[in-house]
Amino acid sequence: MKVKEILDKAYSEHHLTKDEIKFLLNSEGEEKELLFAYADRVRKEYVGDDVYLRGLIEFSSYCKNDCFYCGLRRSNREAQRYRMQEDEIVEVAKRAYDMGYRTVVLQSGEDPYYTKDKVCSIIKKIKKEVDVAITLSIGERSYEEYKAFREAGADRYLMRFETSNRELYQKYHPGMSFENRIECLRWIKSLGYELGTGFLIGLPGQTIDDLANDILLVYELDSDMIGIGPFIPHPHTPLKDTEAGSVDLTLKCISILRLLMPDSNIPATTALGTLDPLGRQKGLKCGANIVMPNVNDLKYKLKYELYPGKICINEDATKCRGCIESIIISLGRKVGQGFGQSRHYELKKAVYN
Numbered sequence: 001m002k003v004k005e006i007l008d009k010a011y012s013e014h015h016l017t018k019d020e021i022k023f024l025l026n027s028e029g030e031e032k033e034l035l036f037a038y039a040d041r042v043r044k045e046y047v048g049d050d051v052y053l054r055g056l057i058e059f060s061s062y063c064k065n066d067c068f069y070c071g072l073r074r075s076n077r078e079a080q081r082y083r084m085q086e087d088e089i090v091e092v093a094k095r096a097y098d099m100g101y102r103t104v105v106l107q108s109g110e111d112p113y114y115t116k117d118k119v120c121s122i123i124k125k126i127k128k129e130v131d132v133a134i135t136l137s138i139g140e141r142s143y144e145e146y147k148a149f150r151e152a153g154a155d156r157y158l159m160r161f162e163t164s165n166r167e168l169y170q171k172y173h174p175g176m177s178f179e180n181r182i183e184c185l186r187w188i189k190s191l192g193y194e195l196g197t198g199f200l201i202g203l204p205g206q207t208i209d210d211l212a213n214d215i216l217l218v219y220e221l222d223s224d225m226i227g228i229g230p231f232i233p234h235p236h237t238p239l240k241d242t243e244a245g246s247v248d249l250t251l252k253c254i255s256i257l258r259l260l261m262p263d264s265n266i267p268a269t270t271a272l273g274t275l276d277p278l279g280r281q282k283g284l285k286c287g288a289n290i291v292m293p294n295v296n297d298l299k300y301k302l303k304y305e306l307y308p309g310k311i312c313i314n315e316d317a318t319k320c321r322g323c324i325e326s327i328i329i330s331l332g333r334k335v336g337q338g339f340g341q342s343r344h345y346e347l348k349k350a351v352y353n
Contacts, residue, residue, distance in 0.1 A: 003031040007038045010259035021212040025252050032252065039255035039287035046262040047289045051328045052340030053321075054135065054267075055096035055104045055295040058304040059084040063109025065139075068172040069203065071234040071305040072109040078236045080303035083113060090125045096295040097130040099321050102339050104132050105158065105292060110139035119145075120152040127153040133339040135196070140180065143187045150191045155339075157188045158196035160227055163203055164217040165210045172203065172239075185221055194345045196225030196265075201253060202245020203231050211253060219260050224342035225290070226257050226264055229271035232307035247276045251286050258287030263343035265290050273311045280324075284331055290340070291328070293320045 006020045016024075027035055060083045063072040072079060084092075093104045104126065108114065114122075123134055135156035136149060146157070161181050163169050169178040189195045199214040200206075218226055230245030254266055267290035268283030276282065280291060294301055295317040302313055312320050325335050 003027055003034060007034060007259070010256075011038060011042065014260055014262055016256070016260065018209075018212045018216060021215055021256055022208050024256055025208050025211055025249065027252070032248075035252065035255050036286040039258040040285055042262045043258050043287045043289060047265070047343055049333045050289065050336030050340070051284060051333050052103070052265070052290050052336040053101055053324065054290060054292040054340075055093075055099070055101035055317075056107060056292045057084075057089060057092050057096070057104055058107050058294065058296055058300060059089050060108035060111040060114065061304050062111040062113065064112060065110050065176065066174050067176075068174075068238045069200065069231060069234070071236060071307055073237060076234075076236045079305065082300060082303050083111070084300065086118065086122050086125065089122055090129060092295060092297070093126045093132065094129050095317070097132055099295070099318060100335075101295065101321075102132055102337070103135060103156075104295070105135040105137055107137040107158075108139075114138065116141075116145045116148050120148055123149060123152040123154050133341070135194075137196075140176075140184050146184075146187055146191055146193075150193060154193065156194040156196060156225070158225065158227060159185060159188070160198045160200070161185065161214075161217065162200050163206065163210065164199070164213040165206065168203060168205055168210070171205075182221075189222070194224040194342050195221065196227055197221055197223050198227035198229075200231045200245065201228060201250045202243070204239060204242045211249070215253060215256055215260070218257060222344075222348075223261065224264055224345040226261065226266045227269065228253050228257070228266075229269035230275055232271055232274060232309070234305070234307050244275060247272060247279055247282070251282055254283055254288055255286045261344065263347060265340070265342045265344075267292055270294075270311060271307065274307070274309055281327060281331060284328070284333065291324050293317070293324050295320075 066074045133155040136154050137158040166178045230250045232244050233239050266288045268280040268288035272279030
């Protein structure tokens with residue numbers, strides 16, 4: 001098996017076997033660089049040089065779940081908890097619009113305080129004030145809630161499955177169900193959202209075989225946006241003494257996913273930039289086309305600690321916006337205009353209509 005042959009197949013067919021994916025995940029040296037180059041070529045051909053910005057609004061640090069890897073977990077008594085009120089969230093969305101963002105991402109822990117009616121009200125108020133696409137990232141809800149959010153005006157939904165290994169999922173997500181997670185993702189897809197999902201790289205016990213299955217599950221779910229990033233241990237979780245995930249392996253996963261899903265949106269995540277000062281740049285050079293800067297006030301940025309050491313949390317949103325644009329321009333790319341809807345989603349919608 002030769003990397004060049006696998007990459008040529010991926011380039012022309014956008015499909016690989018599990019063994020071929022594993023072979024690419026194990027690539028090193030010149031072969032790894034060739035993988036990155038192919039992914040960048042496909043990115044340019046299918047989604048162009050535009051890098052779209054998403055304004056991230058982390059509106060609640062409360063969470064009912066107890067996931068082993070997350071700093072917001074219910075059992076973390078050291079976590080700083082806050083909840084933003086409706087009008088406060090709307091004001092941040094308006095400010096993001098004024099800074100040039102045309103998508104806002106409303107993200108929180110799984111916080112039951114924000115009922116169906118509260119979330120719908122927030123969505124409607126934002127849509128009334130500014131012309132933005134709204135992505136929700138608020139975890140597992142009922143089909144009826146997802147339907148109501150969509151009808152209220154939500155455009156996209158982001159929820160990672162984190163790992164396709166059922167045993168690892170159950171181990172690190174006490175009281176939760178892998179099957180329910182996947183069912184939620186299928187509901188979201190069926191309701192006409194742009195679906196975003198993905199996985200963590202480097203969870204303790206995860207293997208290359210698992211990562212290949214993760215990639216195949218993203219492919220099977222026909223994701224419009226793919227969010228993947230390295231695991232970073234948090235000092236107030238059960239995984240505090242474990243090693244962080246690999247930046248290199250994360251870049252390989254981004255590249256392979258770009259080859260398999262050439263017109264989906266793929267972010268260069270903040271976690272990449274946290275583990276490597278050039279992490280986001282590297283992600284953008286091997287297939288990524290999205291960046292998600294935080295647009296919250298500093299008082300909230302500092303409290304929403306999924307993992308420690310997160311970059312940019314001491315910068316105000318305006319400075320962060322200018323910084324990320326400079327990075328994008330330095331790579332010979334440009335900031336995308338408009339909503340930056342997934343081309344994968346657009347093409348499917350055109351077929352269905």
